[in-house]
Amino acid sequence: MRSPSWRALTRWGVALGLCACLAGSGCADQDADMPRTKPGQPVAAANAPGGPGVPAAPAAPIPDAVREQAAAQIRAAGLSAEREVAARIAASRAAAARKWGLAQTPIAAPAPPATRPVLKSGPGVIRHGDLPPVVHRVPTQDRVVFLTVDDGAEKDPRFARMARELGVPFSAFVSGYLARGGWAYFRGLHEQGVVVNNHTVNHPDLRKLGYARQQQEICGEQEVAEREIGVASRLFRPPYGEFNQDTLRAAQSCGIVALPIWNQEAFPDRIEYRYDHRLEPGDIILTHFRGPGEWKGDIAQMLRRVVDTATAQGFALARLDDYL
CATH class of the missing domain: 1.20.58 (Methane Monooxygenase Hydroxylase; Chain G, domain 1)
Structure with missing residues (x-):
């Protein structure tokens, strides 16, 4: 440029x-x-007209x-x-x-809200007393949706570069056992503005664990991510989207403020909708750090499909962490 x-x-x-x-x-x-001097004029004479030592007029x-x-x-x-x-x-x-072969230029996201939306029980938000809310759809009138990428097995630098060059934000939810040995990749994502959030240490179905084990999974990942990335997570996604009351209590004890789930899931060749086959303001889209070994395509193709779909339906991709 x-x-x-x-x-x-x-x-x-x-x-x-x-x-x-x-x-x-x-x-x-x-x-x-x-x-105020002229070339060759002594500095002491600069206070003229009163002469040397006489202050100049204001x-x-x-x-x-x-x-x-x-x-x-x-x-x-x-x-x-x-x-x-x-x-x-x-x-x-x-x-x-x-x-990157997009159908058209992505819509730029609006400036994030000055204050995050209040998360009251209602469509898209489930509250259990004063425990962290479970969010399927962020309460907002902005025509924005949110891409979230889970697990951490595929660490594709091409995907990171594509997101950076397109200016497309997303949020990561990383499981420690999959990030092990590859935290440099997630530090790189963090440096380009991606928030690396909590997805437990070992990716278990938390409903099958008691409170103490759930707390170990969530708080343990908090400690690892903070050590590796330098920032503690505010958001937590339970593996498989499954949780119970103990999950919410354990998450709160580890410093978590909300549990974002999802309404759509993205793949390289399709998007699976939970409801009416269209995006709605505040929708959360799930995908994964995966590649051709598990998909019909790669993670860069997945990003192309998500961006093209959002743009065609008049939505911008925004960063979930700015709204929750």
Whole structure:
């Protein structure tokens, strides 16, 4: 991509420099402290007309008209810079869409909400008292859906690069035994903005375990992921989507705030819908870190199908962790 022109950057820098002057007397004070000399003139004589050692007169105040003109230039430069950045991002996304064989450029996600939605019992959200809520669909009016990728067996760098170049966010739910020996891959995902969440140490059906064992599975993965990634998980997905009251209690004791489940599951060759064969705002899509050994295709093809489907139905992919 072409970098901004030096002239544009210079205008931007000049405009930023004027900001200090608009605040009041800052520029005048700075100018008064600087010796005004001509080539070859002694610095001591710079305080003329009073002669050496005599303070210079204060700089004249900046007229209101000049201030307003400078402010207008700053606003114009800011708008121009924002437009240039937006145009460069759009061009980059379009080029990436062509490179990765997408039907059209993905829809850019809106800015995440300033505060996460309140998770009350209702369609898509199940609450059990003050325990962490179970979420199938995020309560939002934004035309966004959320891609979540589970387990961690397939560590395909091509998939990570594709998501990064397309600017497509997703959330990972990793099981420790599958990440073992490959945490560098998940650290790389974390560095590109993917949140690595909890999916237990050994991927058991938690309903078959007592409270203490469930707590070991969830808290144990919290400890491993925090050591490897550097951040404790806020979200937890129970393996197979199966849980009971002990699961919720154990998850809460480990610092978990919500259990996202899913409404759709994505594969390279299809998307399986739980309800009416269409996406709805706030839907959570499940897929896995898998490859041709288990699928009719690879994980990059899965991502292409998800993005093309969401775009065709008028949805952007957003990051689940920004909403829960």
